[in-house]
Amino acid sequence: MKEIPVYLFLGFLESGKTRFVQETMEDPKFDGNCHTLLLVCEEGQEEYEPKKFAFGGVTVEQIEDEEQLTPEYLSRLAEKTGAGRVLIEYNGMWMLDDLTAALPENWVVYQSICLADANTFQMYFNNMRQLFLDKFSKSELLIVNRADKLTDQDKEMVHKAVRQASRRCDIAYEFEDGSVTYDEIPDELPFDLNADVVEIGDEDYGIWYLDISENPQKYAGKTVRFTAQVCQTPRVGQNQFVPGRFAMTCCADDIEFVGFPCKYDDAKKLAHRSWVVVTARIRVQFHPLFGGEGPVLTAMQVEATMPLKNDVVTFS
Numbered sequence: 001m002k003e004i005p006v007y008l009f010l011g012f013l014e015s016g017k018t019r020f021v022q023e024t025m026e027d028p029k030f031d032g033n034c035h036t037l038l039l040v041c042e043e044g045q046e047e048y049e050p051k052k053f054a055f056g057g058v059t060v061e062q063i064e065d066e067e068q069l070t071p072e073y074l075s076r077l078a079e080k081t082g083a084g085r086v087l088i089e090y091n092g093m094w095m096l097d098d099l100t101a102a103l104p105e106n107w108v109v110y111q112s113i114c115l116a117d118a119n120t121f122q123m124y125f126n127n128m129r130q131l132f133l134d135k136f137s138k139s140e141l142l143i144v145n146r147a148d149k150l151t152d153q154d155k156e157m158v159h160k161a162v163r164q165a166s167r168r169c170d171i172a173y174e175f176e177d178g179s180v181t182y183d184e185i186p187d188e189l190p191f192d193l194n195a196d197v198v199e200i201g202d203e204d205y206g207i208w209y210l211d212i213s214e215n216p217q218k219y220a221g222k223t224v225r226f227t228a229q230v231c232q233t234p235r236v237g238q239n240q241f242v243p244g245r246f247a248m249t250c251c252a253d254d255i256e257f258v259g260f261p262c263k264y265d266d267a268k269k270l271a272h273r274s275w276v277v278v279t280a281r282i283r284v285q286f287h288p289l290f291g292g293e294g295p296v297l298t299a300m301q302v303e304a305t306m307p308l309k310n311d312v313v314t315f316s
Helices: 017-025 071-081 096-102 121-127 129-138 152-163 202-214
Strands: 004-010 035-040 058-062 083-089 107-117 141-145 170-174 180-182 223-231 240-248 255-259 275-287 292-304 312-314
Touching: 004 017, 004 129, 017 035, 017 083, 017 107, 035 071, 058 071, 071 083, 096 129, 107 121, 107 129, 121 129, 121 152, 129 152, 141 152, 152 170, 202 223, 202 240, 202 292, 202 312, 223 255, 240 275
Parallel strands: 004 083, 004 107, 035 058, 035 083, 107 141, 141 170, 240 312
Antiparallel strands: 170 180, 223 240, 223 275, 240 255, 275 292
16 A cells, blocks of 8 residues: 655644645645645634645645544545645644544654744643643644744743653744744753763653664763663574663554663573663664664673563653
8 A cells, every 4th residue: 555645734723834834835845746635624714725836736625523533534535636645734632642543554644843823832831731742742843933022031941841742853933034043952861971870760761762872972882770671582693682661652552662782691591571770881883683883782780670660661
């Protein structure tokens, strides 16, 4: 079955979603040389002007009720319109897990952008925090428009709000003249990289996993200690195992085991899925598990421990 790319546009009413999508569709560079299905899940003040789109073959469909979102209905729409790609302007009051469950198997989210109005950001966040965090957690980029009056303190508030849900979501500020600046506030790590032994807190495993995956050289030569489960797999080779944790990547139904190969002479003696505290030295080197270079651990000590109460980690 052919894969259909999906582009998500998230945010609350009057956040600028419709305007942003309209401008995107007016850009000839966005022509995908295929039919486009635009699903509108929220009726705002602005309406689409298909005559201004830079290319044809666009079908706009209104989704008036969340119950319409089913894999069967969406598949029928794609088949009826011959859609080769899908854009979704999602309702800010609907949770994203519900959309994830409704997408047909061959619909794959390629990009997710969230929009917010600087003038109402704090009000929405204070009163609808869970809905806001839900959107941040799945977004690659948050665009805060009408940002002319934001102070540095306001931007700090926005940064902290987004980081409650995601460390991967970039933040851009759009001004009335069309110019854009990006958030450059550094994210502090919740552990001391300069310590002789870097202690990774149980709740910080996801943050550490993301940071070392993105910046492996920063950890080269470091010694770390963390609590993990044992994964026994022939993919890592002799005298090795993978200490790691089960992580929620986007929703409760999307959980995967994340960890790094670890050299340990007594690896075979470790029971699969048992809990251990690992103290290990990190090197960045080639490993078949990566198909290239990556962080490889050499255990200095592996101690049995009790299972963690909260055993699933998130990347925030």
